Amino acid sequence: MSIQAVIFDWAGTTIDYGSRAPIVAFQKAFSNVGIDITEAEIRQDMGLDKYTHIHKIINLPAVQNDWQARFQVLPSNDDCERIYHDFKSILLASIAEFGELKPGMTDVVTYLTEHNIAYGTTTGYDAEMLALVLPIAAKQGYRPTVNITSAQTNGIGRPAPAMLELASDQLEITDPTTVMKVGDSVNDILEGQNADAITVGVVDGSNLMGLSQDAFATLSDVQQAALRAKVAGQYESVGADYIIESMVELPALIDSINQPVTDH
Incomplete structure (x- = not known):
């Protein structure tokens, strides 16, 4: 068996160290209606479409309680729509600031190209968000062949396999076990598992870690090691096939999987 295609996530995986852009936008959009939400409340469902x-x-109990206390009613679908549109405009205005490729990605692209391994993405972004991200990534040499949003799968996003299956189909990969899904959230791993793909969780700069590069760098070696172990544990708990510290390790991992087995 060998890896024929790699399907990446975007924020926290290939760009936007720490997956900061969506967090900032979620917090601002809710703050604009007078509701404060924590990073932990946001991050538990990262990887879903926005x-x-x-x-x-x-629908979180704490948010429902705060909303009722503030407005004397529970939030409606119209409220969801309003917050979503506000969130989207905030994200679109700031997304370019968070578009830098994560460490190791340039070498990953070179490796995949040299080894004729196709690559694409599935994402919680919508087409409008992707339209801003793609040229920023392209300027840095990262040009995924396919980019699948839930709008292309009848609104079915992660952790269902639909987006990953469509990406594989468009890359003309028929055997799902030759597809590698690389992500930075639990929903990425579940998406890969549900599509029968090989799953890889990235630790540094991930949504699960949640720190910017500067914030992570200020930690002591002991603190960094503890945080990495905690994130790795979360990937292990949902059965990720492989866990890498950073994208720097991905080419060697693919090499080891693609290595022909020889009898001694």
């Missing part, structure tokens, strides 16, 4: 994610946040 509209579904807004619904998840607004």
Whole structure:
């Protein structure tokens, strides 16, 4: 068996160290209606499409309680729509600031190209968000062949396999076990598992870690090691096939999987 295609996530995996852009936008959009939400509340459902994610946040008991205390009613679908549109405009205005490729990605692209391994993405972004991200990534040499949003799968996003299956189909890969899904959230791993793909969780700069590069660098070696172990544990708990510290390790991992087995 050998890896024929790699399907990446975007924020926190290939760009936007720490997956900061969506967090900032979620917090600002809810703050604009007088509701404070924590990073932990946001991050538990990262990897979903953004509209579904807004619904998840607004249905959290703490948010429902705060909303009722503030407005004397529970939030409605119209409220969800309003927050989503505000979130989207905030994200679109800031997304370019968070578009830098994560460490190791340039070498990953070179490796995949040299080894004729196809690559694409599935994402919680919508087409409008992707339209801003793609040229920023392209300027840095990262040009995925296919980029699948839930709008292309009848609104079915992660953790269902639909987006990953469509990406594989468009790359003309018929055997799902030759597809590698690389992501930075639990929903990425579940998406890969549900599509029968090989799953890889990235630790540094991931949504699960949640720190910017500067914030992570200020930690002591002991603190960094503890945080990495915690994130790795979360991937292990959902059965990720492989866990890498950073994208720097991905080419060697693919090499080891693609190495022919020889009898001694």
